[in-house]
Amino acid sequence: MTKAKWIKMCAAIIIAAVVFCLPYEAFGVSVNPVERRVIFIFALAAFFWILEPFPIWTTSMLVIVLMLLTVSDHSLLLFRSSADGETFSNLIPYQSVMATFADPIIMLFLGGFFLAASATKYRLDMNLARVLLKPFGKNPKWILLGLMAITAIFSMFMSNTATTAMMLAILAPVLSVFDANDKGRAAFALSIPVAANIGGMGTPIGTPPNAIALKALGTAGANVSFGEWMAFGVPYVLVLILLSWFVLLKIFPITKKEMELSVGDKFLRTPKAIIVYITFAVTVVLWVAGEGVHGLDSNTVAMIPMAVFALAQIITKDDLKKMSWDVLWLVAGGFALGLGLSKTGLASHIIGAIPFASWNPVVLMVGGGVICLVMANFMSHTATASLLLPLFAAVAVSVGSHLDVLGGVTALLVSVAFASSLGMCLPISTPPNALAHATGFVDTKGMAKVGILVSMMGMILAYVMMYFLAVIHFFD
Numbered sequence: 001m002t003k004a005k006w007i008k009m010c011a012a013i014i015i016a017a018v019v020f021c022l023p024y025e026a027f028g029v030s031v032n033p034v035e036r037r038v039i040f041i042f043a044l045a046a047f048f049w050i051l052e053p054f055p056i057w058t059t060s061m062l063v064i065v066l067m068l069l070t071v072s073d074h075s076l077l078l079f080r081s082s083a084d085g086e087t088f089s090n091l092i093p094y095q096s097v098m099a100t101f102a103d104p105i106i107m108l109f110l111g112g113f114f115l116a117a118s119a120t121k122y123r124l125d126m127n128l129a130r131v132l133l134k135p136f137g138k139n140p141k142w143i144l145l146g147l148m149a150i151t152a153i154f155s156m157f158m159s160n161t162a163t164t165a166m167m168l169a170i171l172a173p174v175l176s177v178f179d180a181n182d183k184g185r186a187a188f189a190l191s192i193p194v195a196a197n198i199g200g201m202g203t204p205i206g207t208p209p210n211a212i213a214l215k216a217l218g219t220a221g222a223n224v225s226f227g228e229w230m231a232f233g234v235p236y237v238l239v240l241i242l243l244s245w246f247v248l249l250k251i252f253p254i255t256k257k258e259m260e261l262s263v264g265d266k267f268l269r270t271p272k273a274i275i276v277y278i279t280f281a282v283t284v285v286l287w288v289a290g291e292g293v294h295g296l297d298s299n300t301v302a303m304i305p306m307a308v309f310a311l312a313q314i315i316t317k318d319d320l321k322k323m324s325w326d327v328l329w330l331v332a333g334g335f336a337l338g339l340g341l342s343k344t345g346l347a348s349h350i351i352g353a354i355p356f357a358s359w360n361p362v363v364l365m366v367g368g369g370v371i372c373l374v375m376a377n378f379m380s381h382t383a384t385a386s387l388l389l390p391l392f393a394a395v396a397v398s399v400g401s402h403l404d405v406l407g408g409v410t411a412l413l414v415s416v417a418f419a420s421s422l423g424m425c426l427p428i429s430t431p432p433n434a435l436a437h438a439t440g441f442v443d444t445k446g447m448a449k450v451g452i453l454v455s456m457m458g459m460i461l462a463y464v465m466m467y468f469l470a471v472i473h474f475f476d
Contacts, residue, residue, distance in 0.1 A: 020043070034091060103335055105335070107303060112158075115280055117322070151196050156234075182255045189441040198421070225290045226290065243461070279304070361405060364412070365411065375388070415459075422458040
């Protein structure tokens with residue numbers, strides 16, 4: 001580990017220790033020793049995720065281990081009881097902490113990984129791109145819109161980073177033929193990460209913040225199905241893609257008059273490829289139809305492609321090794337933090353000390369989104385969601401019907417999750433942005449302009465959508 005990382009690690013530990021030692025009683029917050037330990041773990045995770053002395057997934061692993069050692073009912077003996085020998089009543093069952101690794105939402109995400117890996121392996125993604133691009137003709141402006149729409153669709157079911165890498169590979173030969181003074185190549189290069197970041201918001205498996213929001217919603221008693229999420233997520237994505245397309249054309253006008261993309265080949269017709277096509281289609285249909293139609297929840301449906309692809313040897317041991325297990329562990333760490341906040345009583349004590357119910361619901365909703373958006377531009381979207389969503393879930397529950405006019409707990413948590421994905425102003429904000437910046441066709445200033453405008457429009461659109469859904473009682 002480098003000297004800079006040692007300094008960051010020590011700084012994070014010192015800050016977390018200071019936070020641990022604060023006199024919370026003086027602020028009107030009563031916390032017992034178990035809750036103080038959770039505060040320390042939360043602060044340590046926050047600063048490790050911000051400063052990144054280690055890869056962010058390792059911080060999640062540390063969170064889970066520290067919770068097992070210090071706040072679970074199977075923790076070290078010295079942490080289980082007070083100085084007078086009385087056992088703490090708010091220790092968390094150790095099985096619950098370990099279960100975060102196999103939470104149903106983790107299985108939902110893993111099912112998405114299986115679908116994405118099979119689609120790439122049997123060229124379903126490239127061939128779908130070829131078919132979907134045909135209606136957009138040869139006008140660069142319409143091709144740009146087509147690429148953004150296709151990227152968004154893929155990003156709903158694949159990793160945003162993998163989608164961006166694939167689509168930029170398709171674009172590579174095209175970007176090289178643009179004239180040096182044609183701003184259009186910047187528009188094309190930047191359109192892919194923008195569309196990938198936006199598209200991920202369309203489904204629960206599109207991006208980790210959505211999965212974390214689903215978990216938080218379930219904890220708050222506001223369950224949202226896969227189909228219900230898509231019912232508002234997909235229209236939101238489509239409108240924001242159109243707005244982003246307009247922004248890109250205004251900031252980076254295209255002078256090239258005609259172009260043609262050569263994408264993909266013919267669909268494979270091997271038995272395994274056909275199994276992939278059918279399983280992919282059936283899984284999506286079951287997700288969209290919802291539990292009320294066939295009786296299976298979205299997490300159970302996600303297990304179907306896992307079983308089918310494993311038995312048919314479509315996904316092999318080597319394919320499993322290439323999957324993003326670090327993302328699953330990162331999400332599990334966020335779940336563990338949420339568990340610590342809720343099960344020890346810390347969240348209710350902190351929230352109870354702040355009169356959120358007296359706040360204007362608009363201030364609460366907008367303030368939460370802005371905080372999340374700012375953080376998401378400088379740290380991992382998943383880490384941001386992991387830190388903030390459990391807290392906002394507790395806030396939403398504490399204020400009760402105060403937020404109903406704006407859609408209640410669902411509106412608050414969904415808008416915060418969307419804010420996490422809208423952090424795209426800098427090359428470091430998200431891996432898709434970094435990939436686009438690496439092409440050399442997008443500078444930081446241009447990325448910031450587009451990112452700020454798109455994120456502002458995205459937040460406004462999210463609040464308008466949530467208010468409309470509240471008016472029609474969509475979440476009732």
